[in-house]
Amino acid sequence: MKTMLENTRMILKDLANRMPHALTEVDKALLNDIYYESLEDLDDPEAMFTYTLAKAMRKHLMVGQSEEHIYLQRFEITQIRLFELLIQQFPLANLSQHCINTLLIDALVNHTNPVLMDIGIGTGFQVSNMIEGLKNKSANQIKCLTIIGIEPFADALRLTEENIRRASKNASFEVKLIIKEAFIEQMTQGELSQMLPAENDGIYVNASFALHHIQQMSQRKAVFEILKNLNVKAFVLSEPNSNHFEPSYPKRFQNCINHYGVLFQIIDTLPINTTEKAALKLFFSREIDDVLGNTEKVRVEKHFATEQWVQLFEETGFLLQKRVASFEYLELNGTNIKTDLPDRYATEFEGEEITSLFWAN
Numbered sequence: 001m002k003t004m005l006e007n008t009r010m011i012l013k014d015l016a017n018r019m020p021h022a023l024t025e026v027d028k029a030l031l032n033d034i035y036y037e038s039l040e041d042l043d044d045p046e047a048m049f050t051y052t053l054a055k056a057m058r059k060h061l062m063v064g065q066s067e068e069h070i071y072l073q074r075f076e077i078t079q080i081r082l083f084e085l086l087i088q089q090f091p092l093a094n095l096s097q098h099c100i101n102t103l104l105i106d107a108l109v110n111h112t113n114p115v116l117m118d119i120g121i122g123t124g125f126q127v128s129n130m131i132e133g134l135k136n137k138s139a140n141q142i143k144c145l146t147i148i149g150i151e152p153f154a155d156a157l158r159l160t161e162e163n164i165r166r167a168s169k170n171a172s173f174e175v176k177l178i179i180k181e182a183f184i185e186q187m188t189q190g191e192l193s194q195m196l197p198a199e200n201d202g203i204y205v206n207a208s209f210a211l212h213h214i215q216q217m218s219q220r221k222a223v224f225e226i227l228k229n230l231n232v233k234a235f236v237l238s239e240p241n242s243n244h245f246e247p248s249y250p251k252r253f254q255n256c257i258n259h260y261g262v263l264f265q266i267i268d269t270l271p272i273n274t275t276e277k278a279a280l281k282l283f284f285s286r287e288i289d290d291v292l293g294n295t296e297k298v299r300v301e302k303h304f305a306t307e308q309w310v311q312l313f314e315e316t317g318f319l320l321q322k323r324v325a326s327f328e329y330l331e332l333n334g335t336n337i338k339t340d341l342p343d344r345y346a347t348e349f350e351g352e353e354i355t356s357l358f359w360a361n
Helices: 004-017 024-039 047-064 070-075 079-089 091-108 125-135 152-170 189-195 216-229 249-269 274-292 308-313
Strands: 114-118 146-153 174-181 202-206 234-241 335-338 345-349 352-360
Touching: 004 024, 004 047, 004 249, 024 047, 047 234, 047 249, 047 274, 079 091, 091 125, 091 202, 091 249, 091 335, 091 345, 091 352, 114 125, 125 146, 125 152, 125 202, 146 152, 152 174, 152 234, 152 345, 189 216, 216 308, 216 352, 249 345, 249 352, 308 352
Parallel strands: 114 146, 114 202, 146 174, 202 234
Antiparallel strands: 234 352, 335 345, 345 352
């Protein structure tokens, strides 16, 4: 016998199969009923997930902004605490960064004047952690590390310089920071080349959860081709493993349920309180809003599945490598770094690969 939850999911899937133009007024009323019924029981994990799906679907129909209901104000936490939870407790972000940082640190220490180009550097948190890791390496040949940070949002860049300056304090090597406020897909090969120092003995490019925001396939391919032409030592990529680039709404809906359903399961296992779990889910619900709520022209959470990234690497002449490393830890809160793949790493929860971690040259 099907549970009420399973019935509700089947109803939402049926509605998604006919979104948006084939829905009747009765269908729309049913979607509204599901939305408001889920609002009444948000302490229940399944109701919270149903709410996020129904909210995004309603947004798609209304082609407007999706506002959080006043009921959800009780789940609000500070931005600082949310950031702490994402980095310290949520294992996908933590393990992905730990894996990539370990790989890059091990490579960078073998150069005298390396360049680290970070696409989507944000506030510089990951790069700052890399600098701290480099400072703790005894066998370190670095004399000058040049960091090139590319970030489209000025608000984030205002903190980048401060964070990297703080991390660089007492380092045995010089740290030079060059920042550029720009979307990577709008930059030319010439512009990137001009940012590189004349003296360098190795260029490494890191892009953590940034490139899926590039909306067009042609733009993604162009970015990969430019990076290949820069003759980088390595292009390191971290991305979720789910196809939300898919233009078909029914297929994208199913992919969304599969991916974010697992993310919500992971959150439910974390050793944090109920309010903090709800706050993390609401953080990811904004991505669901984009995946299912926005039109094709404005969507930016256009994730690729692993095989799509692999194909793009191959088409642009990159060779995937499995760089061997010794990790300080491989597991956090029930999620682990998968180390037995032939040409990459991944984060895994209950046998499901959630993020893909690539090293290519």
